[in-house]
Amino acid sequence: MSELVSIADRIVAAAAPGEQVEAFVARGGETEIRVYEGQIEHYVSAQSEGIGVRIIRDGRTGFAYAGALTDAEEVLAEARSNVEFSTVDEWAGLAVDDGVETTRLELWNEMLAETAADDKIALALELERLSASFDDRVRVDDANYVDMYGESAVATTTGIRRSGRENGCYLSVSTLANQDGETQTGFGFSVGRSLGDLDAERAGRDASDRATRLLGATKPASGRLTVVFDPLVTAQFLAILASTLNGEAVVKGRSLFRDRLDSEIASPMFGLIDDPTDARAYSASEVDGEGLATRRNELIRDGVLQQFVHSSYSARRAGTTSTANAVRGGFASTPGVGALALQPVPGTRPQAEIISGIDHGLLVQSVSGIHSGVNAISGDFSTGAAGLMIRGGEVAEPVREFTIASTLQKMLVDVIEVGADLEWLPMRAAGVTLVIDDVTLSGA
Amino acid sequence: MIDHDIVERVLSSATRTGAEFAELYAEDKRSTSASLDDGRIEQVNTGRDRGVGIRVIAGDTTGYAYTADLSEPGLLAAAEAAAAAARGGGGGARIVSLTGDGRPTRPPVGRVPDEISKAAKVELLQRIDEAARSVGPEIVQVAAGYGDSRKRVLVANTDGLLAGDEQVRVLLRVSAVADGDTGMQTGFQSMGHTTGWEIFDTVDVTALAREASRQAITKLSARPAPSGTLPVVIEHGSGGVLFHEACGHGLEADLVAKGASVYAGQSGQLVASPLVTLVDDGTMPGEWGTLGIDDEGHSTQRNVLIQDGVLTDYMYDHIRSRREGRAPSGNGRRQSYQHLPMVRMTNTFVLDGTDDPADIVAATDHGVYVAKLGGGSVNTATGDFVFGMTEAYLIENGRITSPLRDGNLTGNGPQVLRDIDMLGNDFAMGGPGTCGKDGQGVPVGDGQPTLRVAALTVGGTAA
Numbered sequence: 066m067s068e069l070v071s072i073a074d075r076i077v078a079a080a081a082p083g084e085q086v087e088a089f090v091a092r093g094g095e096t097e098i099r100v101y102e103g104q105i106e107h108y109v110s111a112q113s114e115g116i117g118v119r120i121i122r123d124g125r126t127g128f129a130y131a132g133a134l135t136d137a138e139e140v141l142a143e144a145r146s147n148v149e150f151s152t153v154d155e156w157a158g159l160a161v162d163d164g165v166e167t168t169r170l171e172l173w174n175e176m177l178a179e180t181a182a183d184d185k186i187a188l189a190l191e192l193e194r195l196s197a198s199f200d201d202r203v204r205v206d207d208a209n210y211v212d213m214y215g216e217s218a219v220a221t222t223t224g225i226r227r228s229g230r231e232n233g234c235y236l237s238v239s240t241l242a243n244q245d246g247e248t249q250t251g252f253g254f255s256v257g258r259s260l261g262d263l264d265a266e267r268a269g270r271d272a273s274d275r276a277t278r279l280l281g282a283t284k285p286a287s288g289r290l291t292v293v294f295d296p297l298v299t300a301q302f303l304a305i306l307a308s309t310l311n312g313e314a315v316v317k318g319r320s321l322f323r324d325r326l327d328s329e330i331a332s333p334m335f336g337l338i339d340d341p342t343d344a345r346a347y348s349a350s351e352v353d354g355e356g357l358a359t360r361r362n363e364l365i366r367d368g369v370l371q372q373f374v375h376s377s378y379s380a381r382r383a384g385t386t387s388t389a390n391a392v393r394g395g396f397a398s399t400p401g402v403g404a405l406a407l408q409p410v411p412g413t414r415p416q417a418e419i420i421s422g423i424d425h426g427l428l429v430q431s432v433s434g435i436h437s438g439v440n441a442i443s444g445d446f447s448t449g450a451a452g453l454m455i456r457g458g459e460v461a462e463p464v465r466e467f468t469i470a471s472t473l474q475k476m477l478v479d480v481i482e483v484g485a486d487l488e489w490l491p492m493r494a495a496g497v498t499l500v501i502d503d504v505t506l507s508g509a
Numbered sequence: 510m511i512d513h514d515i516v517e518r519v520l521s522s523a524t525r526t527g528a529e530f531a532e533l534y535a536e537d538k539r540s541t542s543a544s545l546d547d548g549r550i551e552q553v554n555t556g557r558d559r560g561v562g563i564r565v566i567a568g569d570t571t572g573y574a575y576t577a578d579l580s581e582p583g584l585l586a587a588a589e590a591a592a593a594a595a596r597g598g599g600g601g602a603r604i605v606s607l608t609g610d611g612r613p614t615r616p617p618v619g620r621v622p623d624e625i626s627k628a629a630k631v632e633l634l635q636r637i638d639e640a641a642r643s644v645g646p647e648i649v650q651v652a653a654g655y656g657d658s659r660k661r662v663l664v665a666n667t668d669g670l671l672a673g674d675e676q677v678r679v680l681l682r683v684s685a686v687a688d689g690d691t692g693m694q695t696g697f698q699s700m701g702h703t704t705g706w707e708i709f710d711t712v713d714v715t716a717l718a719r720e721a722s723r724q725a726i727t728k729l730s731a732r733p734a735p736s737g738t739l740p741v742v743i744e745h746g747s748g749g750v751l752f753h754e755a756c757g758h759g760l761e762a763d764l765v766a767k768g769a770s771v772y773a774g775q776s777g778q779l780v781a782s783p784l785v786t787l788v789d790d791g792t793m794p795g796e797w798g799t800l801g802i803d804d805e806g807h808s809t810q811r812n813v814l815i816q817d818g819v820l821t822d823y824m825y826d827h828i829r830s831r832r833e834g835r836a837p838s839g840n841g842r843r844q845s846y847q848h849l850p851m852v853r854m855t856n857t858f859v860l861d862g863t864d865d866p867a868d869i870v871a872a873t874d875h876g877v878y879v880a881k882l883g884g885g886s887v888n889t890a891t892g893d894f895v896f897g898m899t900e901a902y903l904i905e906n907g908r909i910t911s912p913l914r915d916g917n918l919t920g921n922g923p924q925v926l927r928d929i930d931m932l933g934n935d936f937a938m939g940g941p942g943t944c945g946k947d948g949q950g951v952p953v954g955d956g957q958p959t960l961r962v963a964a965l966t967v968g969g970t971a972a
Contacts, residue, residue: 101767107571107849108594113560114577126551132558133577143555150631152549182594206769206890241769241890248771250890284966287737317547318650319686321693397556437884437897438917438968442686442695443728447916447968449886449895466893468917468968470736505970507736507919 068134070228073220076118076137080222081145085121085159087225087355090134091396093215096182100189100208108186115396118144124153130397159223160355160377160387167351167358168342172231174258177212185210188236188260196238196253196269202280203273206239206250217396225356233258233347235491236268242276249465251276256347256491275430279451282463285508291426291481292469292504293419293455296488296496298429299409303337303494306473307404308441310364312379312390314402321444321474322370331368331477336410338363339374339390346406348493354393354400362388364404368477376402407494412483416498419482426455427506429469444472467508476501510535511561513607515581516665519563520605523588524667528567528595531588531603532666532827534804535561535579536846539623540658545634547650553627562846563587565595566828572596573849607671611663614808615801618677618705622657625706630655633681633714640715641685644722647729649693650686653718655679657706664806674801678703678952680941683718687725694731696724697883697899701797701941701952708795724881724900731912734901734969740876741918741965742869742904746937747881749955751962752787753857753944754887754894755922756780760814760822761840761852761946762829764889771892771923772820780820781926784862787815789824791839791855797941798856798954805841805850812838814857815926826852844949854944856954862932866959869931871907877967878902878909879918884942892922895968917968925962933959 069090076088094112098105117130118140127147129140193208216230237254253272255264294302314320322330341350341359353359355377363371374390375383379402391400420428433449447470454461471479484498516533523531537559544551561584562575572594576587622630634653641651660676682699698721702708743751759770766773772780781787791800791809800809805827813821825833826841829852842853870878878901885896901913938956 101569104568105570105594105596107573109573109849110590110594111573111575111847112577113575113847128552128554130554130556132556132560136557139557147553147555147627150543150550150553150627152551154549154551204768206767248768248890250769250888318688319693397558398554399552433888433893434884434886434895434897434917434919437886438895438915440695440899440915442693443915444692445915447734447897447970449893449917449919449968451893465891466919466921467966468895468919470734470916470968470970472970505736507738507966507968509738509966 069216069218072116072134072137073218076141077220077222079141083122085222087119087159087219087221089117089217089219089393089396091115091215091217093213095211095213096185098185098189098210100193103190105186116140117396119399120144120148121157121159122148124155124157125149125151126157127151128399156378156382158377158381159221160225160357161223162225163357163386165358165360170344170349170351174232177232177234177259178214180260184260188263188265192236192238192265192269195265196240196272199270199273200277202242202244203240203276206241208238209236211235219356227352227356229351234260234263236263236265238268238272240272240276242280244280247280249276249279249282254491278453279463279465282451282465284466285454285464285506287506287508289503289505291423291500291502293426293428294499295428295430296486296498297490298432299499300490300492300494300496301432301435303407303409304492305435305439305441307407309473310373311402312373312375312383315373316379316382319442321442325370328370329368330370331365332480333368334412334483335365335368335477335480337365338408338410339404339406340408341405343406343408345489346495347489347491348406350405353389353405354391357387357389359389359405374402374404376400404493408487409483409495409497411485411487411497413485416484416486419484419498419500420455420460421458423455424457428453428455428460444474446471446473446476467506470505470507479503510537510661510663511579515584517605517607519584519588520665520667521603522585523563523565523592524603526592526596528565528592530566530667532564532664533561534846535663536660538658538660540656541622541630542654542656543630543634544654545638546652548638550631550634553631558845560846561587563591564849565591567595570595571849575847603667605667606669607665608669609671611671611673613673613675613801617675619707620705621659621677622679622706623659637683637714637718640718641683641722644719645726647687647689647726648685648722649688651683653683655681664802666806670806672802672806676703676800677705679706679708681714681717683721685722685725687729689729691729694725694728696721699940702795703797703799704795727912728914731914733971734913734916735877735967735971736969738964738966740873740961740963741879742873742876742959742961743879745866745933745935745959746939746956748879749858749939749957750882750885750896750942752859752957753854753955754885754896755925756787757854757857758887759889759892759922760824762823762825763852765823766829769890775820778820779818780923781815781818782929783818784929784932785815785818785926786813786860788813788860789854789857793856796856796938796954797952798854800855803839803841804843807837807839807841809839809855824852824854826850842951844951848949851947853946853951854953858938858956861934861936861958864931864933866933866935869933869959869961870904870909872931873904873907873961876904878904887922894922895919913969919966919968925965928963929960930963931961935959
């Protein structure tokens, strides 16, 4: 760790007069074990490292990176040589420490770091065995154990100097269910900070249930109806919604909610918070991509838009302060803006109780093509889906090969209930059961 | 990149625990990108990635390790880690004797982009910005990006293979936002080639920019797409992704072998309309999915996958071809040295039919005309796929009429292949794509003539 900080310090110390310099130095590694039919199919053991340097001079920005810690001088020189080609931007600048206190989080688990390879392999094999054990129509396509660690340091000429490390692990499994010549697929996962957190049985049962539940699925009739999003689907929906609350999209005129601050954009039942200081979130972190202390930001309260998420750049341009939402994809790029750890405000009733009150609806178990069928700038929403019809308050026949469509604007207003089942997921958003009225189903 | 004696010693060491196969993949990639947004060149970014991945196969188990440390001790440590992970049955190290010189076998590109000034690259973006904004006052925002890369690759394995390639790519993308009474709309265009800077002598980048703006402005008057099952006509060069998703992935031998493809066991059978001949060809000069060698060191080639509707072959990588006792097909690819290779497509396309494209529209009473498709995805085990339409129109009484808002199309691969009932004679390749599989992205190309699918589900909201 101190090695990374000292590399960052050395780069920053080499700043020329009039230059703002930011050095981001990172190192990480992962183990990936895939098993198939009781054998290890592959075992990947890997390490990577790199340096990214951003230089701002007279409002112009240059950046360079290299995937090796030994190349600091070359990267600095390259970044410097890239500065002159950009356009002067009066808002360009690095973050400056704003005094917000850091919420301490336990993101490193020494036990995981010391876990023997054989224990990881055994867990992957156990996951495969369990996944196929619940139903004899189910076999396992692949079962995986993955762990990773990362450490990084960021330092700037504006006084930022941070470092940290984290590790984590997960299980994932894909299943195939066969019956009468038909195949359906399912998946399951479990995420944790040590092997003890991982629940192979639950991951396997989810994967088995998701696949078998869809056996016999047909293409449903087209029409408008109430849809119930499973928590995982809601989390994907929230990730797209978040792109409309992105301060950079707002200042560049690309957000459809850019003029709607303090106005009602959603049903009064709907609330949304971005809180990377909540240790329960998979993407919890102490600092953002620019090294500012993360904080809890309420984005939508009782349907009213409270604020957008900002980095120091988008905030400066919008005439506000950073919400510590700079997002860095790694050492190879400059930070962008985005939500870090979304959580919807949960309601009071469990999913089963909610479904019991719906006469004609659809429980959406999975969506596909959400990246291709949703336009977050126009708001058009259309995605492939699979799930179960709801009839007379009960979950009924499985359906597949159809789309559901509406617009983001309308869906937010059409939220009629939020479930109590807040679920932490391996992504930048938590999920919850979400009920949306008047969605168009396109099928037969 | 690495001395051949060292490569031989590393491979020999990797088989020390008795593995039957070991491979070294080395890459050294330099890239430059520039981004323009909101009228400003935001930044120029240069990067370097280099490293080595070592793969060891013992029985059905693959061990893989990679490192950015290219010294002999660094490589030997990675070989050790990969060998330990694969855990062979014991026995001594294999003596490895490489043949060949590891130099690229295809001619170099015209003008290597790293030798072009950054100022010229930035100027390209400024011209794009100006051209896109010139289309109309409705255009309120333009973003454009330029990227080039030069990747040197060296692959060696214990079969004695030693092969190299130099992969040069240039990419340009532009997106425009139009604003009007109905809200904002977007247009997007891109071009990508495995050529040098000379591509800009023949391609008019300002036309690309104007096209993106035209798309966005056209959609300001779009109505919601229909909801339901309709005939869909797909313009040439815009719908290759249909075949990529509807059957390409399902013809990858790794998925076939696990029974995770609807096309498993269908070789020699009629799986598509007899109009359809589908080819995957990694050798097409200049195309986005083109490579000299695949990422396992085998020459890319032209593989006919479906001939006149009959499934003729799957695509293979080293592991699958070895298990099935056949020659590799040049489809073993990986995102980078940090990734294991697997079966991937290169440039995948449908050959020309005989219909005049105008006749295809004229023969359609009520349907949807798709002028541009976005990305898509498929569940290979069920064949169900989706892809987004980003420029589409209604067809009424054999004529193209109102523009439609964005939406997804969905269908089932085997069914859609059978439902292709008209195929044009105007073949064109489409824009550059990135294909994702198992968390890895690789550049791919696609193409097709204008065609009609008799029935596809259109995921709009209009009755």
